Amino acid sequence: MKNWFPKGFFSRNETLVAVVIIGFCIIATISDPLFFSVTTLSDLLRASIVMGILAVAVMLVLVSGGIDVSFTAIAVFAMYSSTLIALSIWPEMPWYIIFAISISIGAALGAINGILIAGFGLPTLIVTLGTLSIFRGFLLTFIGSERISALPPEMREFSRMMIARGTTESGNFYSLPWAFAALILVIALTWFILQKTMLGRAIFAIGGSHESARRIGINVKATQFFIYVYVGMLAGLAGIIFGSMGRMADPFSLVGWELSVIAAVVLGGARLIGGYGTLTGTLLGVALIVLVQNSLIVIGIPSTWQSVTIGVLILVGTGLPAYQAKRAAAKSA
Amino acid sequence: MVSKTTGAFIDMQQVTKRYAGVVALDDVDFTVMPGEIVCLAGENGSGKSTLIKILAGIEHASAGEIYINGISHKKLNPRVSSAAGVMVIFQDFSLFPNLSVAENISFSTQLREQRRIFNSTYAKNLARKALERIDVDIPLDAPVESLPVAHKQLVGICRALACDARLIIMDEPTTALTEREVRSLLDIIRRLKSDGVAVVFVSHKLAEVMEVSDRVVVLRNGKKVADGPASDFDAASLTRHMTGRDVIEAQPSPLAADAKELLVVKNLNKTGVLTNINFNLKAGEVLGLTGLLGSGRTSLAKAMFGLTKADSGTLTLDSKKIALGDPVATAHAGIGYVPEDRLTEGLFLTQSIVRNVAIGRLDRHQKNGFLNINNLISEATDWLKRLKVKTSNIEAPVKSLSGGNQQRVSLARWLARSPKVLILNGPSVGVDVGSKAEIHDLIRDLAQSGIGIIMISDDLPELLATCQRILVMRSGEIVDEIDSKSTNEEQLSHRLAS
Numbered sequence: 001m002k003n004w005f006p007k008g009f010f011s012r013n014e015t016l017v018a019v020v021i022i023g024f025c026i027i028a029t030i031s032d033p034l035f036f037s038v039t040t041l042s043d044l045l046r047a048s049i050v051m052g053i054l055a056v057a058v059m060l061v062l063v064s065g066g067i068d069v070s071f072t073a074i075a076v077f078a079m080y081s082s083t084l085i086a087l088s089i090w091p092e093m094p095w096y097i098i099f100a101i102s103i104s105i106g107a108a109l110g111a112i113n114g115i116l117i118a119g120f121g122l123p124t125l126i127v128t129l130g131t132l133s134i135f136r137g138f139l140l141t142f143i144g145s146e147r148i149s150a151l152p153p154e155m156r157e158f159s160r161m162m163i164a165r166g167t168t169e170s171g172n173f174y175s176l177p178w179a180f181a182a183l184i185l186v187i188a189l190t191w192f193i194l195q196k197t198m199l200g201r202a203i204f205a206i207g208g209s210h211e212s213a214r215r216i217g218i219n220v221k222a223t224q225f226f227i228y229v230y231v232g233m234l235a236g237l238a239g240i241i242f243g244s245m246g247r248m249a250d251p252f253s254l255v256g257w258e259l260s261v262i263a264a265v266v267l268g269g270a271r272l273i274g275g276y277g278t279l280t281g282t283l284l285g286v287a288l289i290v291l292v293q294n295s296l297i298v299i300g301i302p303s304t305w306q307s308v309t310i311g312v313l314i315l316v317g318t319g320l321p322a323y324q325a326k327r328a329a330a331k332s333a
Numbered sequence: 334m335v336s337k338t339t340g341a342f343i344d345m346q347q348v349t350k351r352y353a354g355v356v357a358l359d360d361v362d363f364t365v366m367p368g369e370i371v372c373l374a375g376e377n378g379s380g381k382s383t384l385i386k387i388l389a390g391i392e393h394a395s396a397g398e399i400y401i402n403g404i405s406h407k408k409l410n411p412r413v414s415s416a417a418g419v420m421v422i423f424q425d426f427s428l429f430p431n432l433s434v435a436e437n438i439s440f441s442t443q444l445r446e447q448r449r450i451f452n453s454t455y456a457k458n459l460a461r462k463a464l465e466r467i468d469v470d471i472p473l474d475a476p477v478e479s480l481p482v483a484h485k486q487l488v489g490i491c492r493a494l495a496c497d498a499r500l501i502i503m504d505e506p507t508t509a510l511t512e513r514e515v516r517s518l519l520d521i522i523r524r525l526k527s528d529g530v531a532v533v534f535v536s537h538k539l540a541e542v543m544e545v546s547d548r549v550v551v552l553r554n555g556k557k558v559a560d561g562p563a564s565d566f567d568a569a570s571l572t573r574h575m576t577g578r579d580v581i582e583a584q585p586s587p588l589a590a591d592a593k594e595l596l597v598v599k600n601l602n603k604t605g606v607l608t609n610i611n612f613n614l615k616a617g618e619v620l621g622l623t624g625l626l627g628s629g630r631t632s633l634a635k636a637m638f639g640l641t642k643a644d645s646g647t648l649t650l651d652s653k654k655i656a657l658g659d660p661v662a663t664a665h666a667g668i669g670y671v672p673e674d675r676l677t678e679g680l681f682l683t684q685s686i687v688r689n690v691a692i693g694r695l696d697r698h699q700k701n702g703f704l705n706i707n708n709l710i711s712e713a714t715d716w717l718k719r720l721k722v723k724t725s726n727i728e729a730p731v732k733s734l735s736g737g738n739q740q741r742v743s744l745a746r747w748l749a750r751s752p753k754v755l756i757l758n759g760p761s762v763g764v765d766v767g768s769k770a771e772i773h774d775l776i777r778d779l780a781q782s783g784i785g786i787i788m789i790s791d792d793l794p795e796l797l798a799t800c801q802r803i804l805v806m807r808s809g810e811i812v813d814e815i816d817s818k819s820t821n822e823e824q825l826s827h828r829l830a831s
Contacts, residue, residue: 195451196450196451197449197450197451198443198444198448198449198450198451199449200451201432201436201440201451204429204431204432205429205432205440207431208429208430208431208432209427209428209429209430211427212425212427212428212429213429214411215389215391215411215421215423215427216411216415216427216440216441216444216492217410217411217412217415217441217444217445218440218444275429275430275431276431
């Protein structure tokens with residue numbers, strides 16, 4: 001038993017979340033044997049694409065000791081304006097150019113956060129609360145408030161590109177779109193940045209101690225600026241994928257997801273004080289939230305109980321390890 | 334390559350620093366030779382922090398010239414300073430609690446080499462080599478937050494070494510260490526010196542670092558007031574230079590023969606922390622409680638005040654039993670506790686000075702749920718005056734005060750409740766020499782007025798200057814009781830460490 005698990009394995013958030021996910025799946029399978037199927041898996045994977053990309057972005061911000069609530073507004077802004085741009089100048093624009101435009105708009109909006117936070121040293125929550133409102137208001141006032149269902153054909157095309165599709169023996173349809181590859185790519189890229197580059201280690205260092213980072217000569221401002229631009233880019237990507245898969249550019253969508261996404265990341269063990277967060281934990285957190293949002297009904301809990309369930313999960317999932325740590329500290333004092 | 338004129342590694346000439354009209358450093362010359370150990374002494378606000386911040390490149394001098402290794406530097410920044418081999422270990426060590434030991438040690442080196450890609454094998458090798466250089470064994474993968482204070486400091490030293498430090502500046506290196514840890518730190522410093530690394534101690538705990546120092550530089554009010562070989566200084570002359578006057582430590586006042594028993598602690602036990610604690614305290618007595626860090630002295634204080642609950646035992650004050658594990662009842666019975674870390678445990682730093690005193694008396698000045706603010710504030714103001722807290726504005730936040738004055742505010746809060754027993758944990762930690770003696774005077778005066786005082790400290794001269802009796806703790810037990818008249822610093826230090 002001793003060397004099978006890394007130290008502290010059982011008191012980690014990741015473990016706890018994984019146990020809850022497995023438990024949930026077992027109960028769901030008992031109450032509805034059809035739950036345990038390729039169809040359910042592909043549904044859940046499809047549902048985690050957008051939230052997964054956003055969660056990876058939020059995790060990065062939390063690790064650096066900040067918080068970002070404006071990413072949903074950036075996502076919808078980038079999605080809606082890039083769709084409009086494509087429709088008005090070149091309706092046949094290939095999907096990857098539309099994606100590139102959306103990511104660039106996201107980067108530009110993220111840069112505004114970056115300038116306010118890194119350049120002027122303003123608190124991250126206040127800046128992003130402000131920009132959340134501004135980006136959204138600007139979108140609805142100056143760019144448009146109409147839903148667009150006649151998307152550029154290439155965007156619809158993108159959402160039809162499938163890695164795998166088919167019908168199970170019991171006759172249920174399943175499909176996994178190529179958009180899922182975007183999530184994998186984002187995870188791989190972010191893992192590389194965080195674990196293998198000095199930039200990534202600097203993000204952890206800033207989250208651990210802002211002042212110490214400054215003192216040993218880490219370029220704190222440049223690092224922070226990078227973080228918010230990167231978050232903007234991921235939000236732009238998530239937004240355009242959301243629009244394509246939903247086959248509609250709705251300027252009222254996405255905003256309101258902030259807290260669910262932050263909840264997923266916090267469930268996965270990232271700490272609001274900064275310095276801690278893992279991709280594994282974040283993805284497990286997303287999996288759990290998506291599971292609760294989509295499959296709560298399967299185990300007989302009405303879907304109106306979704307937010308109560310998520311709230312309880314957050315309290316137990318993050319509260320239990322914190323309580324244990326406090327107990328341990330009190331014992332040794 | 335060293336400076337042509339002086340051969341010094343660091344040569345600061347006529348350096349002046351002004352902050353918005355205030356002169357923090359006034360025309361100061363400061364040199365450090367390669368491999369030299371310099372003690373930079375001065376009270377709070379004397380300009381020593383400013384001086385090292387300028388050397389580290391965090392602040393810029395308003396005037397003057399700085400040569401490092403013979404090269405003139407007009408504008409230093411942290412990268413330039415560290416590239417030149419100047420490393421500062423700040424009091425808080427400036428480590429990253431969330432990162433591993435290896436990464437903490439290697440981070441600045443990798444930054445300096447302008448690496449883009451993080452290589453964890455390389456990081457571990459760097460860290461291992463640095464740790465070997467000072468012959469210390471700390472697990473490379475452990476997160477720094479899990480380390481004891483002394484190890485954190487060693488990680489800080491290793492980080493400097495990994496960057497090929499030619500000069501390590503240590504800001505108050507001994508404040509958080511026990512005597513024994515200080516010894517091993519000094520051994521490490523000697524080892525560095527023989528390697529050709531220069532060390533500057535910035536300290537106001539002098540006795541400890543004097544024995545390894547080659548030279549002493551004293552600052553006062555931004556000016557250099559003394560500079561000479563360490564052998565020219567003794568404790569008294571240093572204090573005189575730092576404060577500008579003679580500070581004479583008085584002796585503990587003798588205890589009246591008929592002093593009545595005030596507090597009796599019997600068979601106090603807490604599994605794994607305290608074992609069979611028995612002692613008593615008389616009215617007007619100052620009882621020292623000492624021991625190495627982790628010996629249980631703070632645990633005992635917390636158990637007595639009820640912050641943690643002892644498993645068994647009794648606490649009797651004026652022949653009345655006090656319930657264990659109930660700080661409110663304990664305070665009500667007349668025991669006060671001034672914690673070790675007044676910054677995080679004792680004071681509301683951003684609140685005003687007067688409110689920090691008044692907070693302890695809210696219940697006394699309320700009637701039917703309404704507060705009589707005027708009485709409350711005037712009482713608090715009165716105590717601030719009696720304790721001579723030096724401030725022009727009692728509405729200013731507590732954090733604007735010096736360490737010594739903050740300590741007075743902590744005391745004032747408790748004294749306002751007229752306690753019978755006061756437990757003081759490290760009353761002069763972070764307080765400079767001049768105010769320290771004043772706080773000792775205050776403690777002796779309080780005892781004279783009939784309060785029983787338990788004084789927890791590992792500052793031996795302090796214990797000898799204030800306590801009549803000293804209890805020594807080890808592994809949660811009281812192992813020795815010493816009459817302070819019959820001992821001296823050397824003997825006490827020996828009994829503590831043995």
